[in-house]
Amino acid sequence: MKIDFKHRQFAHCESGVTANLLFHYGTDISEALAFGIGGGLFFGYIPFIRLNYLPLTTFRIATGRIFKRVTQRLGIKVKRQKFKDREKAMEVLDSVINRKIPVGCQTGAFWLPYFPSAYRFHFNMHNLIVYGKEENKYLVSDPVFPRPVVISCEDLMHARFAKGAMAPKGKMYYLSKMPDHIDFPKAVIKGIKDVCNSMLKIPIFLFGIKGIRYLAEQIESWPEKLGEHKASLYLGQVVRMQEEIGTGGAGFRFMYAAFLQEAAGILGESRLYDISGRLTNTGDRWREFAVSSARICKGRALETETYRAMADILRDCAVQEEELFCDMKNVMAKNRRLFLMPLISGTKCQNNKR
Numbered sequence: 297m298k299i300d301f302k303h304r305q306f307a308h309c310e311s312g313v314t315a316n317l318l319f320h321y322g323t324d325i326s327e328a329l330a331f332g333i334g335g336g337l338f339f340g341y342i343p344f345i346r347l348n349y350l351p352l353t354t355f356r357i358a359t360g361r362i363f364k365r366v367t368q369r370l371g372i373k374v375k376r377q378k379f380k381d382r383e384k385a386m387e388v389l390d391s392v393i394n395r396k397i398p399v400g401c402q403t404g405a406f407w408l409p410y411f412p413s414a415y416r417f418h419f420n421m422h423n424l425i426v427y428g429k430e431e432n433k434y435l436v437s438d439p440v441f442p443r444p445v446v447i448s449c450e451d452l453m454h455a456r457f458a459k460g461a462m463a464p465k466g467k468m469y470y471l472s473k474m475p476d477h478i479d480f481p482k483a484v485i486k487g488i489k490d491v492c493n494s495m496l497k498i499p500i501f502l503f504g505i506k507g508i509r510y511l512a513e514q515i516e517s518w519p520e521k522l523g524e525h526k527a528s529l530y531l532g533q534v535v536r537m538q539e540e541i542g543t544g545g546a547g548f549r550f551m552y553a554a555f556l557q558e559a560a561g562i563l564g565e566s567r568l569y570d571i572s573g574r575l576t577n578t579g580d581r582w583r584e585f586a587v588s589s590a591r592i593c594k595g596r597a598l599e600t601e602t603y604r605a606m607a608d609i610l611r612d613c614a615v616q617e618e619e620l621f622c623d624m625k626n627v628m629a630k631n632r633r634l635f636l637m638p639l640i641s642g643t644k645c646q647n648n649k650r
Contacts, residue, residue: 298428299396303437303444307547309423311336312439313400314363316425320398321474323370327439332555333369333483334362335490337548340503341511347461348418350533353511355548357494359402359421359462363469365490369483371475379466382453389468390429398427398437402467404458410438410445415540420462426452484559485628491552492625495617505618512610519603527603532593535586546586549579556624567627574620578613585609 301320306312311331318325331337336356343351356362367374379385392399405411405422428435432449447455456466495504502510511534518527538546556572559565588601588609 297394297396298430298435299393299398301398301425301427301437304439305442306439307551309438309440310359310362311551313423313425314366316437316439317398317400317471318366318370318372321471323474323478326554326558328551328554329480329484329558330366331362331548331551332491332559333480333487334365335487335494336362337491337552338494338503339505339507341507341514342502343514347537348533350530353534353537355538359423363400363423365487366483367471369486370478370480372471373473374469375472376467376469382457382466385456385466385468386449386453389426392468392470393426393429397470398425399468399470400425401452401456401469402464403452403455404460404464405455407451407455407458408438408447409451410441410447418458418460420458420460420464480562484562487555488559488624488628492621492628495621496625505614505621508610508614508617512607512614515610516604516607528593531589531603531606535589535593538582539586546579546582549575549582553579565627568624571620571624571627574616578616578620581609581613581616585613 302316304312304316304319306315306327308327308331311327311334314330314334315325315327318330334357338354338357340354341351342354345352364374366372377388379388389399389401401424402420403422403424405419406416408416408422408424424439425437426434427437427444430446433446434449434452436445436447436452438445456464456468458464498504498506501507515531515534518530521527522530553572553575556568556575560568560572585606588597589606591597591601592603592606
């Protein structure tokens with residue numbers, strides 16, 4: 297059984313899967329628009345959660361939230377399932393494919409054999425689409441690869457039931473009903489509201505702009521607190537989370553900037569174009585942080601590339617992003633025609649320094 301499914305390559309797995317599933321049912325949505333409607337941009341430094349024994353830094357909302365928000369806001373009904381039994385999970389997957397329905401699956405990237413060896417690490421939140429089966433092999437549209445791939449039943453089952461942190465537990469999902477009409481402006485506004493709140497208003501110091509400043513403090517203290525070797529491991533983990541796991545900190549900012557350009561057209565709000573350009577600039581600054589930090593980790597740092605200098609780059613990013621998200625919130629608030637739901641804690645931007 298093979299579904300007539302169009303594979304499109306994107307930068308990030310979940311937003312790519314979301315865009316491709318909607319496209320299959322006739323809704324032509326870009327990855328950036330899916331990411332923005334899903335309120336995907338986020339920041340959190342959570343030292344008590346470990347990934348590969350090192351503190352977690354996240355540049356996006358939790359896995360699954362983008363898809364959930366997009367489908368809810370566009371009025372799309374979804375069927376989700378998890379399993380304890382591996383064979384049962386594969387049987388149900390086969391039954392849905394036989395109905396000519398493409399299926400999204402959460403998997404462990406380490407167990408996907410088509411991943412290059414350098415990228416096969418234990419990351420259990422990788423999303424892909426299964427759209428067919430031929431004999432004992434599944435046809436897979438993985439949005440971060442240029443072409444569809446083929447995977448054996450055994451390998452896919454292993455990936456769907458990978459062990460460890462955030463184990464997928466055979467999770468699968470598919471679209472069960474599309475609406476007659478989609479209100480994109482309303483969905484876009486809700487997505488912008490989410491990001492403004494998460495970057496500016498979460499009171500916990502680990503998240504949003506506060507979280508960026510907190511990470512800067514930690515980075516500056518690492519050499520003395522942890523020693524050079526462990527400090528380089530911690531810094532390397534931040535870079536890995538930023539640039540290698542998913543689309544990363546800079547990449548997500550470029551994607552959200554592209555979303556703001558689309559949002560400006562959808563909402564008829566030209567001021568979002570300027571904010572888009574400013575966010576692209578902060579993305580460049582995050583990438584500068586990653587390149588210099590990588591040189592520190594490899595022992596190739598320039599004289600000016602120190603832990604303190606890396607912390608200062610993040611503080612600069614925090615200043616720029618606080619200003620642009622405040623401006624974005626105020627643009628929406630001043631235009632009552634667009635601002636359908638108030639942001640929490642009023643409309644005035646506060647200084648988020650910890």
